[in-house]
Amino acid sequence: MPFWALAWGPPAASVYSRTAKVYETLGDHRAAADEYARAAATRPAGTYARIVALDLVAGAEMLLKRGSIEQACSAWGQAMDHMDGVRSVRTRKAVKNMRGALAPFRTRGLRCAAELDERAIDFLASA
Numbered sequence: 001m002p003f004w005a006l007a008w009g010p011p012a013a014s015v016y017s018r019t020a021k022v023y024e025t026l027g028d029h030r031a032a033a034d035e036y037a038r039a040a041a042t043r044p045a046g047t048y049a050r051i052v053a054l055d056l057v058a059g060a061e062m063l064l065k066r067g068s069i070e071q072a073c074s075a076w077g078q079a080m081d082h083m084d085g086v087r088s089v090r091t092r093k094a095v096k097n098m099r100g101a102l103a104p105f106r107t108r109g110l111r112c113a114a115e116l117d118e119r120a121i122d123f124l125a126s127a
Contacts, residue, residue: 009043009047009048009051010042010043010044012042013038013039013040013042013043013048013055014039016035016036016038016039016042017035017036017039017051017055019035020032020033020034020035020036020038020039020055020058020059020062023035024058024062029062029063029065029066030062030066032058032059032062033059033060033062033063033066033075036055036056036058036059036062037055037056037059037075039055040052040055040056040059040078040082049082049083049084049085049086050082050083050086050088050090050091052079052082053079053080053082053083053086053091053094054079054090054091054094056075056076056078056079056082057075057076057079057094057097057098059075060072060073060075060076060079060098061097061101063075064101069105069110069112069113070112073102073110073112073113073115073116074112076098076102076116077112077115077116077119079094080095080116080119080120080123083095083123092124095120095123095124096120096124098116098120099117099120099121102116102117
């Protein structure tokens with residue numbers, strides 16, 4: 001087993017996450033989003049909350065780049081669910097970036113973007 005696979009939890013989830021990064025680098029946002037979702041789903045329930053949340057955030061960003069705002073909102077919402085109780089610089093940064101990415105959609109009145117923004121504000125205030 002390669003060291004990098006052992007260092008970040010279950011090997012399959014690590015491979016999916018790294019595969020997603022390759023697809024992202026190649027500009028294949030659909031495949032990247034799919035692999036980030038697989039990585040998050042493959043980790044055992046109740047474990048690796050921060051890593052699962054960050055995989056879901058990365059997947060949401062790929063979905064947004066594809067123009068799938070509703071799906072992106074759903075993935076960000078799932079990520080926020082996993083962030084409950086997690087305190088890290090990376091999750092705070094991810095939430096701040098999410099707010100910025102959703103700003104144009106909030107101003108257009110997209111409900112899921114407004115709801116996520118409210119959750120983000122609460123998260124950042126409590127973190």
